[in-house]
Amino acid sequence: MTTTTRPSLWEYANPVKFMRLTDWLLPLVGWAAAALVLVGLVWGFFFTPDDFRQGSTVKIIFLHVPSALMAINAWIMMLAASLVWLIRRHHVSALAARAAGPVGAVMTLIALFTGAVWGQPMWGTWWAWDPRLTSFLILFLFYLGYIALWSAIEDPDTAADLTAVLCIVGSVFAVLSRYAAIFWNQGLHQGASLSVAPGTRMDWAYKAPLYVAMTGFGLLFLALVLAGTRTEIRARRMSALMTRERMQA
Amino acid sequence: MIALLTRDLRLAIRAGGGFGLGLAFFLILAVLVPLGVGPEGRVLALIAPGILWVGALLACLLSLDRMFALDFEDGSLDLLATAPIPLEGVVAIKALAHWLTTGLPLVLAAPVLGILLNLPGPAYGWLVLSLLLGTPALSVIGAFGAALTVGLKRGGLLMSLLVLPLYVPTLVFGAEAVSRGAQGLPAATPLLLLAGITAGSAALLPFAAAHALRINLR
Amino acid sequence: MIALLTRDLRLAIRAGGGFGLGLAFFLILAVLVPLGVGPEGRVLALIAPGILWVGALLACLLSLDRMFALDFEDGSLDLLATAPIPLEGVVAIKALAHWLTTGLPLVLAAPVLGILLNLPGPAYGWLVLSLLLGTPALSVIGAFGAALTVGLKRGGLLMSLLVLPLYVPTLVFGAEAVSRGAQGLPAATPLLLLAGITAGSAALLPFAAAHALRINLR
Amino acid sequence: MELVVSDLACARGGIPLLEGVSLRLDAGAALVLRGPNGCGKTTLLRTLAGLQPALGGTISCPPDAMAYAGHADGLKAVLSVAENLHFWAAIHGQTGVPEAIAAMNLTDLADRQAQHLSAGQKRRLGLARLMVTGRWLWVLDEPTVSLDAASVALFGSVVRAHLAGGGAALMATHIDLGLNEAQLLDLTPYRARAHAPDGFDEAFL
Amino acid sequence: MELVVSDLACARGGIPLLEGVSLRLDAGAALVLRGPNGCGKTTLLRTLAGLQPALGGTISCPPDAMAYAGHADGLKAVLSVAENLHFWAAIHGQTGVPEAIAAMNLTDLADRQAQHLSAGQKRRLGLARLMVTGRWLWVLDEPTVSLDAASVALFGSVVRAHLAGGGAALMATHIDLGLNEAQLLDLTPYRARAHAPDGFDEAFL
Amino acid sequence: MIPDLGRYVVEVTLAYAVSLALLAGLVGWVWLRGQRVRRELNAVEARARQKK
Ligand code: HEM
Ligand SMILES: Nc1ncnc2c1ncn2[C@@H]1O[C@H](COP(=O)(O)OP(=O)(O)OP(=O)(O)O)[C@@H](O)[C@H]1O
Ligand SMILES: Nc1ncnc2c1ncn2[C@@H]1O[C@H](COP(=O)(O)OP(=O)(O)OP(=O)(O)O)[C@@H](O)[C@H]1O
Ligand SMILES: [Mg+2]
Numbered sequence A: 001m002t003t004t005t006r007p008s009l010w011e012y013a014n015p016v017k018f019m020r021l022t023d024w025l026l027p028l029v030g031w032a033a034a035a036l037v038l039v040g041l042v043w044g045f046f047f048t049p050d051d052f053r054q055g056s057t058v059k060i061i062f063l064h065v066p067s068a069l070m071a072i073n074a075w076i077m078m079l080a081a082s083l084v085w086l087i088r089r090h091h092v093s094a095l096a097a098r099a100a101g102p103v104g105a106v107m108t109l110i111a112l113f114t115g116a117v118w119g120q121p122m123w124g125t126w127w128a129w130d131p132r133l134t135s136f137l138i139l140f141l142f143y144l145g146y147i148a149l150w151s152a153i154e155d156p157d158t159a160a161d162l163t164a165v166l167c168i169v170g171s172v173f174a175v176l177s178r179y180a181a182i183f184w185n186q187g188l189h190q191g192a193s194l195s196v197a198p199g200t201r202m203d204w205a206y207k208a209p210l211y212v213a214m215t216g217f218g219l220l221f222l223a224l225v226l227a228g229t230r231t232e233i234r235a236r237r238m239s240a241l242m243t244r245e246r247m248q249a
Numbered sequence B, C: 001m002i003a004l005l006t007r008d009l010r011l012a013i014r015a016g017g018g019f020g021l022g023l024a025f026f027l028i029l030a031v032l033v034p035l036g037v038g039p040e041g042r043v044l045a046l047i048a049p050g051i052l053w054v055g056a057l058l059a060c061l062l063s064l065d066r067m068f069a070l071d072f073e074d075g076s077l078d079l080l081a082t083a084p085i086p087l088e089g090v091v092a093i094k095a096l097a098h099w100l101t102t103g104l105p106l107v108l109a110a111p112v113l114g115i116l117l118n119l120p121g122p123a124y125g126w127l128v129l130s131l132l133l134g135t136p137a138l139s140v141i142g143a144f145g146a147a148l149t150v151g152l153k154r155g156g157l158l159m160s161l162l163v164l165p166l167y168v169p170t171l172v173f174g175a176e177a178v179s180r181g182a183q184g185l186p187a188a189t190p191l192l193l194l195a196g197i198t199a200g201s202a203a204l205l206p207f208a209a210a211h212a213l214r215i216n217l218r
Numbered sequence D, E: 001m002e003l004v005v006s007d008l009a010c011a012r013g014g015i016p017l018l019e020g021v022s023l024r025l026d027a028g029a030a031l032v033l034r035g036p037n038g039c040g041k042t043t044l045l046r047t048l049a050g051l052q053p054a055l056g057g058t059i060s061c062p063p064d065a066m067a068y069a070g071h072a073d074g075l076k077a078v079l080s081v082a083e084n085l086h087f088w089a090a091i092h093g094q095t096g097v098p099e100a101i102a103a104m105n106l107t108d109l110a111d112r113q114a115q116h117l118s119a120g121q122k123r124r125l126g127l128a129r130l131m132v133t134g135r136w137l138w139v140l141d142e143p144t145v146s147l148d149a150a151s152v153a154l155f156g157s158v159v160r161a162h163l164a165g166g167g168a169a170l171m172a173t174h175i176d177l178g179l180n181e182a183q184l185l186d187l188t189p190y191r192a193r194a195h196a197p198d199g200f201d202e203a204f205l
Numbered sequence F: 001m002i003p004d005l006g007r008y009v010v011e012v013t014l015a016y017a018v019s020l021a022l023l024a025g026l027v028g029w030v031w032l033r034g035q036r037v038r039r040e041l042n043a044v045e046a047r048a049r050q051k052k
């Protein structure tokens, strides 16, 4: 029987197909990411004017905003991958969620650190309990817990199941925490100034390199997750082979 | 189900069972904080609502770390999973037993500790009310965390790490209600939100917890 | 003896062993207190030394609850008691392993958490110094408490109850040193007293703990 | 009322241990599983009891028919013998605790806390628990560990009474249970073979 | 090198269990304790090993001569078989881990974590631990629980080698260990009689 | 070439330096772990093929 297979996204949930695809995709994404991050950051650091209010600290935005966005995106990706794993049980998606954990955690750390360094000249303090900062800190804790749970459980499928449940429940509570934090304290932090709403506040001199850096960080995130997923797939294949080896003995 | 509840309560009351120890921890925290922070009444009154809520939260946390672990170690959990009651029910009952042995005593003791921390007069009612509404959520969320980490040796601290971020909204609304009450501001909104969190987690989390338990048993 | 130390460190580092989790708890407490108390920097700066010390103390406390319990449950403690090393040595080594995996990371992390709690600038050095001098005492005193409660199911909270009063002097002198440092006052006296407590308990408590262990084993 | 297992495969820690296990157990019958240490007896019993998923094959059994007793007895140290049994009886909606206590010769110990029992007495209590589950099929993992000769005989008579009442029993053991009427099943021939890793996807799972 | 016990009385939970136990064990000899469940075998062995005080009588034995192996094996779940043994060897200042692993047929499992062993494999590891203590007298409480026939035979040969090397073994068990040269001691006659409480002081203790 | 960062030299360079270090650490960790696992897998696969 010949079935006309419509190519579907799920096919890439097959590890072999995934490896074959990423064999050529990963270097592409990796180099593109490196190039864009480099261009964005060099442009931002060397070739942007000082802001009349913030002085040269405005240059921090090219690190801060992209990493903050990626920190959130990584969690959303983990949530989606966890749902896919729970519903369709594609191993690749569980492993991708696992690979995204450390990347998201480091992105969160960068956002926190650059924000703190920025806060010192702007608000006169390294840290303030502003709602956005607070919810970011909580997000960081979620990442730590998620990574710790992955590494604490021996059996990979059990770990995938439990971390997926944690990710889903955690997401609900992350949203709740955000509302709680807003309710609790009105905050100093900038609003979303990149919004397409009328009255855009940012000059193109900053916006252009920011967009470049954001795209670069996005690609970097993608590349790291792809590379991490490949490693996790290999690690699982290795443990499967070693199992067989032991059974033959 | 009733049998499970009475057994858990009985186990808690027997020697070494942990009844009253959550309470003792709460008391000791309320004593330690003034020792660490210094005796100034004004400062204490400012931080009292927050510290009391943090204390209640930690007391819950510490006492739930073995909610399922003991049953797991001695094999009871395997047997409960094959018994003719749904695992969701087991989780709900265990959370209820935990609340009765830990949360409820905390609610009753909180006003006394409020005195130690120099809590302003109008806040006492709000303190009791907010704890009454909020501590059940702490037990249910804790049951979820305990179910996630049940198979692990020394899962206790990992569980703290997983559970504490989940406790944040409850803590914020609870402490906010008390401190608004203390200042004579209207505190109904945070209390309502607190009640919402409790209702939501009591309705949904037992399912997630039972799922996690089933995974951990295999 | 060295074998015991390396084994305990290795166990701590292995999956689920608890290394870094005391640290995580410390971090989480430093996050929860502002959430409960409110975001005002001035208030936070006032209470920061006390809260940091209370946090370090609780992080120690939580991670030591199974210092001997795990060895007791799987029978290792019986075997160690009949092994050709003195039980006092076992206690001292276990306390040392606990300090290396819990106390030391706390000392290193404390300045970062100081930022979260808005600790005033001059206090950071005193914070690290006082924790460095004080946390070994927490581990040794904790070992004594753990030895007292080793045979009990859910001994964890009972142990907290026993140990916390013993922790009071350490806490008071430690927090006092930091808050004096924060206000630019001389802080040498409390630091000296802290060092005295540490030296004294490290010298004497292992004997008491070993005695308690021997009683619990029979 | 019968347990039919066909072509079952089971794994522990991701490693296939047994495959092609087929067996059938009717009311009134007993089956003893044998096999060297580590061949997968415990794993098979846990799979049958529904505590872990099977790798392949089918298990057909009426729902809520099995009472499982593993290496751990599921006793609460601070509850007395009678309290432990009353709890499990209530969970299963059964009565008959005094009978179970008498049958396993625990009458003198009924008010003793479980933590103050000797190894063999604990085991007897664990076995008495089976009698208050009201379940038809007993799934037992090394039930007579630590029991003295008299208690093994007692256990044999209890199992026999259960079989006579229309029950069934599936037991894994290394020592003789004194149940001569039980069939024997040696698990050694069912050890899972290693399949050659052919292709990435195969080896992946 | 001999263990001499005379007129020993021991108690558990404050209740006297055994009294008047006298025994003597020389290098090269093995003694098997028997007795029904709950008669006090475990209690006696723990008393001999110095883990609990005797009620009366004397135990004379060179110091640091005994290696005790109780119902629990003293294994760390997250350490591998070899790591567990290396630890105990280091504690006792001994070497010989590879020999112990080979002797108890654990070679294939040497790198497996203890938590991933089956009940019988765990027990074999617990017994292998004895061989790295370098102790002269082995005090064993139901050593062959969960072992299959082949492993029981292996254990027998290990004990025999220990005896041949000038060691001694004192074991409590309900099942046949296959050590025909061992003496038997039934503890039933030594059961403590209830003394009439005469006077407050007596009854109080 | 280095732009004049005015009053905030320390802050801006610190932010860039630490962030880039963190990024480099992350990339390096992912890369090294990938290489290690790949090497180990190759060894295991070679052994498996030999046996067949
Ligand atoms: C330490 C903690 C900080 C954290 C966790 C943090 C977090 C974030 C996040 C998540 C975003 C992206 C959200 C969005 O685009 O809507 C963001 C954007 C931004 N942050 Fe921060 N921030 C911190 C501190 C600061 C400080 C101190 C400043 C400057 C004074 C600052 C200035 C900005 C600006 C200008 C944006 C861009 C807003 C936009 O255009 O959308 N941040 N921050
Ligand atoms: N996580 C794991 N990884 C690899 N192997 C494992 C794991 N867990 C268990 N095993 C192995 O699975 C096998 C089956 O164990 P099981 O407990 O079913 O054996 P058993 O037949 O009950 O043995 P016993 O008679 O000793 O109780 C053992 O060889 C054990 O070493
Ligand atoms: N705290 C206690 N109070 C009263 N009796 C106790 C207590 N602890 C133990 N016992 C009793 O002491 C007796 C001796 O127990 P022990 O473990 O020594 O027996 P054993 O000979 O090893 O039995 P087994 O063969 O079952 O292992 C048992 O009858 C037990 O019920
Ligand atoms: Mg088994």
Ligand SMILES: [Mg+2]
Pocket: D118, D119, D120, E041, E042, E043, E141
């Ligand atoms: Mg015994």
